[in-house]
Amino acid sequence: MGAGLSDRDVVVVGAGLSGCLMAVLLAQRGCRVRVFERRPDPRVNLADHGRSINLGLSQRGITALRHAGLLDHVLAHAAPMRGRVVHLPDGDLGYHLYGTSDDQILRSVLRHDLNVVLLDAAEALPSVTFEFDTKLTALTKGDDHAPVDLRFHGADGEQRVLTQTVIGADGAFSTVRAQMQRGEPADYHQEFLPWGYKELSIKAGGAGDQRTDPEALHVWPADSGLIVAHPNADRSLTGTIFLPLAGPDSFATLRTRESVDELLTRRFPDLLDLVPDVVDQFLSQPVGHLVTVRTAPWHFGDRVALLGDACHAVYPFYGQGMNSAFEDCVTLDQCLDRHPADWGAAFAEYQQIRKANTDVLADLSAENFIELRDRLASPLFLARKKADLALNKVLGDRWVPLYTMISHTTTPYADALRRSRRQNTTLAWVACAVATGTAAAGTALVRHLARRVKGK
Template identity: 55%
Template sequence: MSREAARNHETIVVGAGLAGSLTAVYLARRGFRVRVLERRGDPRAPGAKEEGRSINLGLSQRGIVALREVGLLERLAPLTVPMRGRVVHLPDGTLRFQPYGLAEDQILHSILRHDLNVALVDEAERLGVEFSWGQRVTAVDRTKPAVTTDDQAVHTADLVVGADGAFSAVRTHLGRGLRMDLHQEFLEWGYKELLIPVGDDGEPRTELRALHVWPGDEGLIVAHPNADGSLTATVFLPFEGEHGFAGLTEAGRVREFFARRFPDTLTLIPDVVEQFLAHPPASLVTVRTAPWHVTTDDGRGVVLIGDAAHAVYPFFGQGMNAAFEDCSVLNRCLATHPHDLPQALAAFEDSRRPHTDVLAELSKRNFVELRDKLRSPLFTVRKKVDLALHRLLPNAWVPLYTLIAHTTVPYGEALARARRQDRLLGGVTAALTGAALAGLTHRLQAKGR
């Protein structure tokens, strides 16, 4: 949608998180008059950073492209830490490094959610976006469309964007009276955050330029580096059982569990027990819904974006990146259909929803990989073979992780390509195994003669 066509479009964005703030930036750049409603307070207020609790972020190619499109990538660079691979912490205290890729740019960039959110809000305000904090949505009228907040104010707009997260109020109200599908699934594991502080000498306690992973079937820890030399660790455990959150409520049991399962954390996090017991666990949810948008006869509409449309488990590191890619794709659809908002919203959903459904399955599958397979020598060998083939055939053979994290190939196409490669590798492996067995049989027969 051109700036001229957008000039008279009033837009309400519900949610000032990452997806909502970036959507507001894109729309303001396109000429929309944008107001953002957020139930929480301003993240820039004193103490707001300490009040938040969220899994740290790994910025990958899809998010990088979106931030570059709105001119924010270079400005955010000082707030990020490059992660060139995984450092796997094994129970015996040894460390194993697994690179993400071969090329110099095949890395992730760790950034604190709060810092990224503040930068996006600042940029949106610079572009003229109005933010209203402490505004909870209590109703959505899709026939106008309009949004009602808890102060009984009614906000009418040409476009309403629901960017209010996995438990979206916009999605809930939008679905009333519609044949709307909704699949919501909670993982049997939850999470808590811990801080790995800098050492007494002011230096990082462990390798900073990597994602740190402590795998295990009883628990999983993932730690992202921060620009100040600390790391933010997320502890994933089952909710139930003696080794789950329900059973780890006393200091002695917590210390014994970490000493047995994650022994080096006792050194890396001197107050690990106190931190662990300080907060309740949070839940992990995946959401799929359809439709994502509704339009009126006079060309107005409501659309869902980010977690409101497709929340996923965090184990592929794509939740934020997929949401940012939503913003980029929606912007392109508005540009392609400059005078037809309903067509733009339909094109957006058609181009995104099949692929985010695939991402939901990939994210669930990668939970098993992080938890169980990283310790396996066979898994490590397979990853090395994948990278070796990628080095030999950089365009013909690309590992699934590389396709997801380091390209913008749509998720469904990435999975289809990886499956073709898996079948080929399986066939080659079977052929090599058969040849080796045939050779062994021939040698044994020769000896027998």
């Protein structure tokens, strides 16, 4: 990190997760960094509860935080998730491990807690300053002879800021992106899921209580409904209920205590025992919306670049939004290492490396929504997952499930998907061999094709 110091003024727009981590990395390479955030300082004012899904820190995020020297600070606020507890409609529980080794676990952390750790770390660096309650209103990109010209509005009125470079980390509805792409040949695609979400709080259960296992992700799959609950460090759970935005049994129609109680009792039968006040929570919480964003370009010369949701917002169902944003920061930092005197080349290489992979992640995240909602109760689907893990246990890194590659490695998303498709073809051949009674041939075929899957 930081191969050679850079005497450069950088403005970061957005003091969320990726903006703060990028500010740390930029300061570590010698930049003078000013961070502007339209919202209040979350360390002074409570975060917007009711609109924040807990975060699952996986290997990509862990690697990025280690790269910045911040991993231990974050893990102090995180709870381990070793597997997934599935609350079936008949009241039974299923349990699925995330991997085949003890280190293949996820870490659950509240967005607010993680943001505070990153804010404190960035603000502790003498070359980083923050301005909250300050909204970007205009951006003029300038040219080789003129700096980037930014206009902000805050409590003290209008403010003009001139800088060499701007990093846009201001979310899915990024003002930096809109201003940067204005007048340029740019692609932009935004897609809303016709489902929304509300946040629920689940109090800590007693020791050994499987129904509130504090070291697992909890999932309630249901017909046209889904609840996901992440553990917290205090053994409580933060739940998120997903439902259609419109139609029968939707957020648009569930307006009374009776209708909410009836739906929850019918679709999530053990939830009311775990959360006695769930109906009150449901009626008091706002509805959040889910969006995917794909766009290009991600940068303008050496003057403006985008990070995280500003260039590739994804649905939360693979738990990779924050992890991929952190991976953006590390990739950009490494590109700056390779091009310390040419930030335009670094930005171009960063986009070239990341965009194809985040486009794949968007597809995987949409697909995983269907998996969580519709397939977790399917015996055939669970048998397929068990076969994947069993082959991984027998063959090691010659056979790695897609979920393992996405969550427990830093394999580029596109490479992981290609390898998974080759493995699926292999498994289909094996199933055919076994079905025709040639089990020995099937075993030999597994080993032979596993070598081919890995490219050996």
